Amino acid sequence: EIFDYSHVPGHAVLHSGRHRHGARPTISGNRINLILWCRSSAFREIKKYQREFPNWCGECRRKKKERERVSIAATKEVM
Numbered sequence: 001e002i003f004d005y006s007h008v009p010g011h012a013v014l015h016s017g018r019h020r021h022g023a024r025p026t027i028s029g030n031r032i033n034l035i036l037w038c039r040s041s042a043f044r045e046i047k048k049y050q051r052e053f054p055n056w057c058g059e060c061r062r063k064k065k066e067r068e069r070v071s072i073a074a075t076k077e078v079m
Contacts, residue, residue, distance in 0.1 A: 003058070007031065 005013050023033065 003013070023031070
């Protein structure tokens, strides 16, 4: 998954820590980065956080879409 983000001062991008990341070169001004990794498997697996903040990472969105797809397919089979 590739996520291209245009930096906005005071905003952050959060992800589950499983993804590689990088930064494009600065073409003007200055940039200071603070990178925090959420590497704890317990943090990633706690369902409470996944329900409250499902848009933190693409993996959570993919899993939700897959569950929805499977549910819809099962419903269509029953009909």
